[in-house]
Structure formats: structure tokens, C-alpha cells
Amino acid sequence: MLAVVVTLIIVAAIAVQLRVFDGLSTPAVTTASTIFISIVVQALPFLMLGVLLSGAIVAFVPPTLWQRILPRNPVLAVPVAGCAGLALPGCECASVPIGGALMKSGVRPAAALTFLLAAPAINPVVLASTWVAFPGQPEMMVARFIASLAVSITMGWLWLRFGKAEWLRPLMREHLQGGTRFETFRRTATHDLLHAGGFLVVGAGVAAVLDAIVPGSLMDAIADNPLLAILAMALLAVILCVCSEADAFIAASFTQFSPTAMLAFMVVGPMVDLKLVGMQAGIFGRRFAARFAPTTFVVAVLMSTLIGWWLLT
Amino acid sequence: MTKVMQAIMLNLLGLGLISISVTDMFMAYVKPVMKIPLLVTGTVIVILAVLWFVDAVRDRSKAGRDGGDDHAHRHREPMSAWFLLVPAVILFFAAPPALGAYDAARAEGNSVPVVVSEDYELPLPEGDPVPIRVTDFVIRTIDSGGATVLDREVQLTGFVTPDPAGGWWLARQSMSCCAADAQPVRVKIAGAPDDWAEPAAETWVTVTGTWLPENLAISGSTVPIPTLAVSGIEAIEPPASPYE
Structure with a gap:
């Protein structure tokens, strides 16, 4: 194995010397490559914050704390976990490992998943940026808050009713438990970084390729049909993988789309995008991600349409 | 593994x-x-x-x-x-370069977030020419019919993006978080001297000039590309941060 990697790196170094990469660098390839690296580079500091917090939760926070904070009744615990999302000023890259850590320390999966979906969508930083991106339209921020919270809680309740524990990869790893708390902390963090980081790369790669080949003129044609427009903006959020702290500005720039379609973009983006699905697969397993991500997408689109129809028309 | x-x-x-x-x-x-x-x-x-x-x-x-x-x-x-x-x-x-002319030429018009704020209603600072961001210039040409940039000499910095229909644009990528969300902003260059008729793509330049007022209408997602009648063009070193 080691020999393979060393060989690969030597091959890459020789390729640089022979200017092989120059031959590959058609403008389209370079653009896709820039976008790929940008998503990875932008996400890694936030992912790092997430895995460090995740390690800290597992190693230092006593599981009894969560039992004291969250209501015993799981049906009530879900909305409480959703509102707790207000307290984590981060974006979606941090929330996936944190969701995993909460489960490891005994929080019910339904509540942990609700927190995972809510935190990147309704935290103060994201709401503030939405406020700034839509000047004179505070209802956009309100709609985003209500719709995102509603989707998170709905998903938590759906998990309570239909979710199966065997879809989740076994989360407790004995070998991550070290002799000291610090050992447990750093091993959990490294483990999460390896899993989520690897899949982050896959998601970013797919996003970059799609971004480079989907023509902008296609969007204008779609914008005229109100329902198709909502679906198109939701799909675009999945493909673009924009950070939740910046997505309001992007949504606002699609001026040919209805406010409801922009809302769908901002509700879907922090919950389902290619890099997130990748990281969810890395932390919770592929069987989980294959069910959770499409369901979240559908619920998010329906909820955005409903809230948009109520508040934005 | x-x-x-x-x-x-x-x-x-x-x-x-x-x-x-x-x-x-x-x-x-x-x-x-x-x-x-x-x-x-x-x-x-x-x-x-x-x-x-x-x-x-x-x-x-x-x-x-x-x-x-x-x-x-x-x-x-x-x-x-x-x-x-x-x-x-x-x-x-093989660290790829910042997004440049290829990406800027792909879009149909400018896709600047139309942020209507008080700042764009304020007069430009004193100075002749006055250096401003390409994004700000484009927004000002739309806001209040372009009153704040009318008859003012401005200085814009960006890279050359050849226009397939002839001539070239001065372009800049406007970024809010990372290059994945970058959106190109362009200004059409008019009246360039002969040695600047067809500059190489990606050349970084600082141009001085005045806005050629037109009735610019926003259509769809695209903000129109304003035209600048240039009085001076100077090649410069690429800035450390290529985005605005």
C-alpha cells in the first residue's frame, strides 16, 4: 500500500516535470478543478471545527447532560433539538460530525438528526446574511426560518415513526476509546475527519463537474414555469454546494425566479447538497444517506412551496 | 486501508x-x-x-x-x-488558477446580486478619476438611472475577457464565500487605442474612462453589461486577491 502511494506521488511529480498537466488544462477542466479545490478548501476549516467539537462532545460531555436537557418524550425532544440549532453559529460542514457525536453520546437519533438539519439553516449568522441579501424583504428571512425549522422537525418525526436503527452504521467504536479523555477526543476527531473528509472530496468533485457543464441559459427557460422553477432551484442547491452562510446572496441573484423558488434554494441547500450527502454517507453509512437525503429533499421542497405560498405571495 | x-x-x-x-x-x-x-x-x-x-x-x-x-x-x-x-x-x-476569462465569458450578462442599498445612492467620493470596484460600478449604472456615475471619470481594475462578438470586456469575479459561488461582472470597453484592440485574455489592466449612458433594463437573471468609454489603459500585475 505504502509503495503504491509513493509511486503515485512520484508519477505526479514526473507528470509536473513533463508538463502533462498543461496538456490537460483546457479552460473547462481548469474551471472545474478550481471549483473543486475551492469547495474543499472552504469546507475544511469548518469541517475541522465540526470534528473537534464532535470529539469534544464524545470525550468531555457526560451523556447525562443530554438526558437532562432534552425532554424524555422523544416526540417533544425533536422540536427542542430543532430550536437548539439556533445556538450553533456554523455552517453545514460542521453539523454532520456533530450530529454523529450527539448520537454516540446517547441522544436519540431522531433528535440528533433534527439538530443536524436545523443548525446550519437557522443559526443567527445565516439569518443575518439572509436579512442582508434581501433588503426590504424581511419576510424572506422569516420564511426561511419557519420552513427550515419545519423541515427539520418533520424529518425528526418521520425518523421516529419510520426510521430503522440498522440503517445507521454502528457508531460506537471501541478502538476510538483511549486511555485518557484526550486520547478519545483526538481519535474520534481523526476518525470523523477521515470519513467525512473523504466523502466531502467526492461530493465536491461531482459538484464541480456539473457546475462546469450545466449551461446558464437552461435556467432562464425553466424560470417561467412556477412549479418547475421551484424544483429547478432546489436541484441547483443540491449541485452548487454553496455554504449556508453565503447561499442567500446566490439565491438573491437569480432574479428571474419567484421568491418561493429562491426560498426552496435556501431551505434545501443547507440540508441536502452533494458534499453533505457525501459526508452523511461517511459518518452514518451509505444505507442511511441513500434514504435520508432524498426524503429530506422532498420534504424541503414541499415545505418551501407551502411556506412560500403562505408568506411570499 | x-x-x-x-x-x-x-x-x-x-x-x-x-x-x-x-x-x-x-x-x-x-x-x-x-x-x-x-x-x-x-x-x-x-x-x-x-x-x-x-x-x-x-x-x-x-x-x-x-x-x-x-x-x-x-x-x-x-x-x-x-x-x-x-x-x-x-x-x-497542479494548483489551478483563480476563475478567469473562460468562466466570465460563459455567462450571458452580468449576474450581480441586485443589492439595492443606500450606499449606491450616495455620490461617488471626490477624485478624478475615482477608483471603484467593477461590481459597484455595474450596480451604480442601474441604480437610479445611473445618476451617480453620469459624467464621472472612474478607474476600474480587472482582467481582459475577449467578447466573441468583437472587442473585449473588463471582467472581475465577484465572490461571497468561495470560487464555487463566484459570479462574473463585466464592463464593455469602447474606444480602446489600436494597441489595445485585441489584448490577450487574462491580462490584468486598470482602465480609466466614463460611462456611456444607455437605458439599461434588467432582463431575467441578467444585469446588463454597461459600456465604458476609455481614456486610459494600463497593464498591471495580477492582484494578490483576484476576486472582489
Whole structure:
């Protein structure tokens, strides 16, 4: 194995010397490559914050704390976990490992998943940026808050009713438990970084390729049909993988789309995008991600349409 | 995949982040404010990787003592960590440049977020010419019928993007978070001297000129591209942070 990697790196170094990469660098390839690296580079500091917090939760926070904070009744615990999302000023890259850590320390999966979906969508930083991106339209921020919270809680309740524990990869790893708390902390963090980081790369790669080949003129044609427009903006959020702290500005720039379609973009983006699905697969397993991500997408689109129809028309 | 391999992958990735942070190459991808976060992230990844490597060596020697029961192999991790090699290798050997003329020419018009704020209603600062951002200039040509830029000499900095229909645009990428959300902003250059009739794409220039007032209407997602009648063009070194 080691020999393979060393060989690969030597091959890459020789390729640089022979200017092989120059031959590959058609403008389209370079653009896709820039976008790929940008998503990875932008996400890694936030992912790092997430895995460090995740390690800290597992190693230092006593599981009894969560039992004291969250209501015993799981049906009530879900909305409480959703509102707790207000307290984590981060974006979606941090929330996936944190969701995993909460489960490891005994929080019910339904509540942990609700927190995972809510935190990147309704935290103060994201709401503030939405406020700034839509000047004179505070209802956009309100709609985003209500719709995102509603989707998170709905998903938590759906998990309570239909979710199966065997879809989740076994989360407790004995070998991550070290002799000291610090050992447990750093091993959990490294483990999460390896899993989520690897899949982050896959998601970013797919996003970059799609971004480079989907023509902008296609969007204008779609914008005229109100329902198709909502679906198109939701799909675009999945493909673009924009950070939740910046997505309001992007949504606002699609001026040919209805406010409801922009809302769908901002509700879907922090919950389902290619890099997130990748990281969810890395932390919770592929069987989980294959069910959770499409369901979240559908619920998010329906909820955005409903809230948009109520508040934005 | 063994722990040793994972440690190597992480190490490469961490070193890659440190290297683009130290060399300022990171500004081709994200905002300048990310310098310290990237440096810290890279360093933490390297520390975690080294400790993970020590774990692996310890596991191995322990397995040896336990009589051949290869402890490390019982906890095989999935292959996903292999993917970390991709960004690491790209960062080290083929770090791509900032988004430039190819991407800027792809869009049909300008796609600047139409942020209508009080600031754009205020008169431009004193000075002749007055240096402003390309994004601000474009927004000002639309806001209040372009009153604040009418008959003012402005100075814009950006890169050359050839217009397939002839002539060229001065372009800049406007970024709010990372290059994945960057949106090109362009200004059509009119009245360029002959030696600037067809400059090479990606050439960085500072142009001085005045707006050619037109009735610009927003159509669809696109903000119209304003035209600048130039009085001076000067080639410059590419700025450290190519985005606005």
C-alpha cells in the first residue's frame, strides 16, 4: 500500500516535470478543478471545527447532560433539538460530525438528526446574511426560518415513526476509546475527519463537474414555469454546494425566479447538497444517506412551496 | 486501508493546506480572511495525522507481542480516505488558477446580486478619476438611472475577457464565500487605442474612462453589461486577491 502511494506521488511529480498537466488544462477542466479545490478548501476549516467539537462532545460531555436537557418524550425532544440549532453559529460542514457525536453520546437519533438539519439553516449568522441579501424583504428571512425549522422537525418525526436503527452504521467504536479523555477526543476527531473528509472530496468533485457543464441559459427557460422553477432551484442547491452562510446572496441573484423558488434554494441547500450527502454517507453509512437525503429533499421542497405560498405571495 | 496509509493521506492534505496558505495561493479559491483558519486547519490536521501514525505503529508492535494477532487489521476503515489524496496531489502539483476569462465569458450578462442599498445612492467620493470596484460600478449604472456615475471619470481594475462578438470586456469575479459561488461582472470597453484592440485574455489592466449612458433594463437573471468609454489603459500585475 505504502509503495503504491509513493509511486503515485512520484508519477505526479514526473507528470509536473513533463508538463502533462498543461496538456490537460483546457479552460473547462481548469474551471472545474478550481471549483473543486475551492469547495474543499472552504469546507475544511469548518469541517475541522465540526470534528473537534464532535470529539469534544464524545470525550468531555457526560451523556447525562443530554438526558437532562432534552425532554424524555422523544416526540417533544425533536422540536427542542430543532430550536437548539439556533445556538450553533456554523455552517453545514460542521453539523454532520456533530450530529454523529450527539448520537454516540446517547441522544436519540431522531433528535440528533433534527439538530443536524436545523443548525446550519437557522443559526443567527445565516439569518443575518439572509436579512442582508434581501433588503426590504424581511419576510424572506422569516420564511426561511419557519420552513427550515419545519423541515427539520418533520424529518425528526418521520425518523421516529419510520426510521430503522440498522440503517445507521454502528457508531460506537471501541478502538476510538483511549486511555485518557484526550486520547478519545483526538481519535474520534481523526476518525470523523477521515470519513467525512473523504466523502466531502467526492461530493465536491461531482459538484464541480456539473457546475462546469450545466449551461446558464437552461435556467432562464425553466424560470417561467412556477412549479418547475421551484424544483429547478432546489436541484441547483443540491449541485452548487454553496455554504449556508453565503447561499442567500446566490439565491438573491437569480432574479428571474419567484421568491418561493429562491426560498426552496435556501431551505434545501443547507440540508441536502452533494458534499453533505457525501459526508452523511461517511459518518452514518451509505444505507442511511441513500434514504435520508432524498426524503429530506422532498420534504424541503414541499415545505418551501407551502411556506412560500403562505408568506411570499 | 491501514492506519499508516490514512495518516499519510491526512498529512499530505494538511501540508497542502499549509502550503497554499503560506504562499497566498489560497486567494485563488477563497476569501483573504481564510488565511489563518487554513493555516490552523492544516496544522491541526498534521498533528492529528502524526498522532494517528504513532497509534498505528503502537498497534503493530502490540499485535506483534500478542503473537501475530494483527490488531490493526481488524479495524479496517473504508476506502473513502483514499479520496483525500486527490485534493492533496492537486494542491501540491497542479494548483489551478483563480476563475478567469473562460468562466466570465460563459455567462450571458452580468449576474450581480441586485443589492439595492443606500450606499449606491450616495455620490461617488471626490477624485478624478475615482477608483471603484467593477461590481459597484455595474450596480451604480442601474441604480437610479445611473445618476451617480453620469459624467464621472472612474478607474476600474480587472482582467481582459475577449467578447466573441468583437472587442473585449473588463471582467472581475465577484465572490461571497468561495470560487464555487463566484459570479462574473463585466464592463464593455469602447474606444480602446489600436494597441489595445485585441489584448490577450487574462491580462490584468486598470482602465480609466466614463460611462456611456444607455437605458439599461434588467432582463431575467441578467444585469446588463454597461459600456465604458476609455481614456486610459494600463497593464498591471495580477492582484494578490483576484476576486472582489
